Amino acid sequence: MSPLLDVSGLTKRYGGVTANADIVFDVNEGEIVGIIGPNGAGKSTLFDLITGFQQPDGGRVLLDGHDITGLRPDRISRLGVARTFQKLKPFIDLTVTENVIVGALAHTSDMKTARDRALESLAFVDLLEKRNNFARELSTGQRKRLELARALAMSPRLILMDEVTGGVDQRSIVGLIALVLELKQRGVTVVMIEHNMQVIMRLADRILALHAGRPIAFGAPEQVRSEPAVVDAYLGTVTDAA
């Protein structure tokens, strides 16, 4: 079986900075893949390349065996790929429900159907209480859940989540872990950028570690964590000892 997402040789340069260098990894259907790496490692850039928000300087992205490299973001979205943004992007002049309706409208033009789908999605991320508030009135944690609800309302096969636990309190983190596991159970494939090692070790089937734009490890969580290159990257020092 070919992987759902297959990335090879992906490269992106911003002027003198190589944000992504020759990145190779794949995601199987139904899998949770974590992406880790220190600040500026190129994690968000990788998401931008996969979802068409940035054009790669080299490499390929295959979705279900089809080449989607460099397609427009909306085209890629319509192939069933959803994402959240690290820098949150709520539709601030719309209510919470209306925000999520926009996602639900991906598959229907009937407003009632879309609204009900949106409410389900809001219930799923536990944000139903705020449904009639304006998005701009939400806290950061609530905005993250809104972003997730909106992406999930389009019933994606694959969702890319960029640091959904960052800046969120401990209790909500527990909720988010349950939520991701529930997604997996429903057959949604998840790629998540995550700074919280506890969370990612618990959730991920496989982990991709990046450092300065380069992939330094890809594999099972335990294996990646004990990889010397990963330990070095996180300690920020270079050690000779094996």
Next chain:
Amino acid sequence: MSGSRTDMLKTARAEPLWPRPPLWVSALGAAALALLIAYPFIFTTSFSQHLMILILLYALMAQSWNVVAGLSGQISLGQAIFFGIGAYSSTVLFAKYGVTPWVGLMVGMLLSALAAVAIGVPTLRLRGHYFAIATLLIGSGVQIVFQRWDWVGAASGLYVPIERASPWFYLQFHTSKVPYYYLALGAVAIGYLVVWKLRRSRLGFRLQALRDEPDAAASLGIAIARHKVLAFMISAAMMSVAGTFYAQYVLVLDPERLFSAEISIIVLLMTVLGGSGTLWGPALGAAILVPLSEYSRIWFGGTGRTIDLILYGILILLVCMWRTSGILSLLEERIRRRAEMP
């Protein structure tokens, strides 16, 4: 999912899809509608009817700007282009080929929508202020073309040939302003109904989404450039209707006035004052600014033309200081938030 969450979902699903306005808003609306229908019988002077016809005309024009700028967030400074196209389409067809202005109206809408595609496709894909600048420049370019184009009368413009028989067919009324009044009211009613529907449709939600956050909108499958062009087309067609109506009302086409940047700016001012992005804001803005302009012209004579622009500026400044999104947005927010819900 926990029990309480299931209950809340049930409650939420039972809520109406669209929040109902409070009773006093509905009552006010009904009273306003009754007044509008009865207006020409209550106010029988030519001036008071003329004033209301202008308010209605500008309410339609401001709504046209509201569709492209308020809903899809693209600041057009060239709405006069479509006003002029509407006026010239019906007049040229009638004056040169004897075609009824009703057909001219449709042709104008079509040509305006096509012009919107021609202007929008290259400019709307660019982010930032390119669209605003491009529409402003193209607007003055189009004006110059019409001022030099002999076939349509160049700088001296065109007259709509007088036709006294079959007024509803030729859309000319020489004895009374009342038919013009109801034509304008009908056009506004249809225009606002279309926008009301649009705002509750998939297209309307997508436009508002891309206005607020284009990247997030694209990540949800919305083709940004195509949707912006679509909004611009709808806006252009609406503006064109106002142009045809105006031509039939004044029966003379002056390219200097029809394609003036002043028209493009005034529809912007009205909408921003009344509440950009709201349904009724453009109408409210027109109802405030048209009388202001007409009365200042009366009081200050010829110099009123500059005075009214100064007054406009002061009003807009007040709106910006008080609240950036216009008078009506406060009310609309309160309704949409449904804070009253238990």
